[in-house]
Amino acid sequence: MDHRPFEDWLLDTQPLTIDQKRQLNTHLRTCSSCAAMAEVNLALKSVSMTPPAAGFTDRFHIRLAGRKQALRWRNFWGFSVLTLSVLGVFGWVSGPVLKDLIQSPVNLLASWISSLVSIWASFQAIIRAGMVLFKVVPGFVPAYIWGVILFAAGGWSLVWVVSLMKFSKYPEGV
Amino acid sequence: MTDETTWIIQAQQGDEEAFTNLVETYQKPVYNLCYRMLGEPEAAEDASQETFLKVFQNFARYDRQRSFATWLLSIAAHHCIDKLRRRRFNTFSIDEDEEGQTELPDRSAPDPESETARRQEGELLHNCLQSLDPTDRAAVILRYWQDCSEVEIAQTLKLTVPAVKSRLHRARRALADSWEEKTARVRTERKPYGSPAF
Numbered sequence: 001m002d003h004r005p006f007e008d009w010l011l012d013t014q015p016l017t018i019d020q021k022r023q024l025n026t027h028l029r030t031c032s033s034c035a036a037m038a039e040v041n042l043a044l045k046s047v048s049m050t051p052p053a054a055g056f057t058d059r060f061h062i063r064l065a066g067r068k069q070a071l072r073w074r075n076f077w078g079f080s081v082l083t084l085s086v087l088g089v090f091g092w093v094s095g096p097v098l099k100d101l102i103q104s105p106v107n108l109l110a111s112w113i114s115s116l117v118s119i120w121a122s123f124q125a126i127i128r129a130g131m132v133l134f135k136v137v138p139g140f141v142p143a144y145i146w147g148v149i150l151f152a153a154g155g156w157s158l159v160w161v162v163s164l165m166k167f168s169k170y171p172e173g174v
Numbered sequence: 175m176t177d178e179t180t181w182i183i184q185a186q187q188g189d190e191e192a193f194t195n196l197v198e199t200y201q202k203p204v205y206n207l208c209y210r211m212l213g214e215p216e217a218a219e220d221a222s223q224e225t226f227l228k229v230f231q232n233f234a235r236y237d238r239q240r241s242f243a244t245w246l247l248s249i250a251a252h253h254c255i256d257k258l259r260r261r262r263f264n265t266f267s268i269d270e271d272e273e274g275q276t277e278l279p280d281r282s283a284p285d286p287e288s289e290t291a292r293r294q295e296g297e298l299l300h301n302c303l304q305s306l307d308p309t310d311r312a313a314v315i316l317r318y319w320q321d322c323s324e325v326e327i328a329q330t331l332k333l334t335v336p337a338v339k340s341r342l343h344r345a346r347r348a349l350a351d352s353w354e355e356k357t358a359r360v361r362t363e364r365k366p367y368g369s370p371a372f
Binding site: 041 | 198201202203209219223226292296302350357
């Protein structure tokens with residue numbers, strides 16, 4: 001059986017004409033499916049809200065207090081574990097150094113200065129090598145390759161910027 | 175500035191009393207939405223309490239340009255939809271659970287017979303609602319219980335307006351089928367107790 005346009009008439013909020021009402025009533029007498037839809041529609045329009053049991057707000061305050069307490073405990077334990085871990089790692093790393101410092105401070109100081117000097121020398125060497133490469137390499141690479149590299153770098157940067165903008169937005173709702 | 179706007183501003187600044195006023199105002203629509211979505215009073219109580227807790231914890235994110243009711247109901251609806259999706263893995267049936275939950279008619283009502291019929295109709299509708307897809311169910315509840323427009327439902331459920339229209343139509347069709355099936359079952363169940371003289 002064709003239920004159109006009766007289904008639309010039943011769900012439509014516009015008032016029906018007298019002729020449409022007559023046609024609909026005739027159809028409803030013979031079509032159980034549309035009659036069920038009419039009954040459901042009527043039942044839906046006459047529904048009432050179910051309120052919560054009395055004392056909802058008091059129960060909310062109890063739950064909120066419990067949640068705050070749990071959060072405080074979680075923060076306390078989190079902070080304690082983090083502090084102990086940091087102290088443990090610091091002790092483990094600095095233990096041998098402290099021992100050396102107490103036993104022979106001059107030797108330890110000399111080794112530190114020598115390490116700093118060697119780091120500085122390595123850094124200088126890297127800069128010099130980089131300068132030489134910077135002068136020599138452009139002569140070997142054709143201009144169009146540089147174009148491709150610049151284009152790829154630009155595209156990659158764009159992807160990064162768009163991704164950061166997208167993920168840094170707050171979601172709607174929670 | 176309305177009372178509600180003042181409460182929202184104060185609550186966003188951490189004023190618990192202002193938030194309490196908002197809870198008082200919206201407890202009924204939020205609870206009703208959760209009850210119709212989840213089908214059980216205990217689950218509805220828990221879901222509505224959790225909704226208000228989420229709102230309290232994330233109030234800084236609320237954009238005052240939007241309707242507070244829509245934002246609140248959106249959180250409640252999504253919380254319930256998530257619960258229902260998780261519930262799919264559970265083995266218990268809502269129908270079985272509700273069998274013993276027949277409400278007694280209110281004797282103080284002016285016409286107990288029509289009151290009983292109205293309650294039975296309400297229960298039947300409530301049972302039919304449970305057969306719908308969670309998002310369709312939320313759309314129907316927002317439309318009929320909260321009087322939301324199609325645009326508001328779309329904003330609440332993060333759908334497009336045509337999608338809401340299509341979901342509402344499909345849901346009402348499904349409700350009618352379920353209603354027809356359930357009323358037919360009730361009629362056949364009642365027959366054995368009927369007098370042969372009739």
